Amino acid sequence: MSSVLEKRALKWVPLVLAAAVTLTGCARDGFYHDRNLDYTEAAPAPPLVLPETRNTQRYRDALPVPQAATQGTRLDEAAEIRPPQSLAIGSGLEPEYVERREVGDQTWLVVAADTGTVWPQLEEFVRSRQLAVQESDASQGVIVTSQAVIRLQSALREGSSEVRCESGGRTMASCLDALESHLNARSASASLSSSWTAQRLNDEQTMQVRQQGDEWEVVIPQPVDRVWAELNHYLELDFAQEGQRDLLASDPNSHEFLVEYMTETERNRNPLQIVFSADVRKMSQEIRLVLQPNGDQTILRAINASERAFSADDQRELLERVSGYLR
Secondary structure: OHHHHHHHHHHOHHHHHHHHHHHHHHHHHOOOOOHHHHHOOOOOOOOOOOOOOOOHHHOOOOOOOOOOOOOOOOOOOOOOOOOOOOOOOOOOOOOOOEEEEEEOOEEEEEEOOOHHHHHHHHHHHHHHOOOOEEEEEOOOOEEEEOOOEEEEEEOOOOOOEEEEEEEOOEEOHHHHHHHHHHHHHOHHHHOOOOHHHHOOOOOOOOOEEEEEOOEEEEEEOOOHHHHHHHHHHHHHHHOEEOOOEEEEEEEOOOOEEEEEEOOHHHHOOOHHHHHOOOOOOOOOEEEEEEEEEEOOEEEEEEEEOOOOOOOHHHHHHHHHHHHHHHO
């Protein structure tokens, strides 16, 4: 019986092979056309040219992105460092859409959106307040009115912007209050921003973690006042865990912070190491975070202010955590 079934099955083999060959031919003849081949010889079309007789006042950039305030220079040779954790990972920090920064008598807004998204909101603010605009330059990020000058530039953190409202070089508090309310009211729509949210004014800038002898430091391509204000904001938020990490003091004049911090080396001590050491429990230590101006750049250093050991690896670990607030 089995031999009869085998013979019947074998009778269909030639037919199956013939069908496979036929279908293969169909694929070549267009029934299963490979459309990838359609573009192998494609050539770019000439660019669209508007007639010379057009009314130039009717045309403007559809997506103006300010190019202003690109401060600092690119640091070509950056150290190979581990990518920093997002503030939203582990620390529980999530920036508000609009936040304030302050150094001395200067106050400005930090908006959690790129400059391409914020610029139309500033234009809308000026129109809604019916301010007399004397100059508006998207490429420079400046709107000059008879009452004040509104300035836009990229913030230190990627994808964020800074907004200032000044008159005679001094911050206008009433203007900044109105801008803060206006931008906050548009935070929901800003979260649905278009593809140009990835654009950034200072994308040429790079932060560098480098080793100088036995010491580590961070080179930040921004002026010291901006760096201090940003670090002060996030240290106040994140360094608030007594015994683990705590902001003890901050001085805007000397651009220094005094923190209490438990290093990774100390956190990872196992019970056996604790038993055979002078310290029977894991302890934090005081460390000075010092910002030193260097032209348009700022140097961030971590200096041991306690009698406990502070290795180069501990120093780098803390600097990477702190500088991560600026990315």
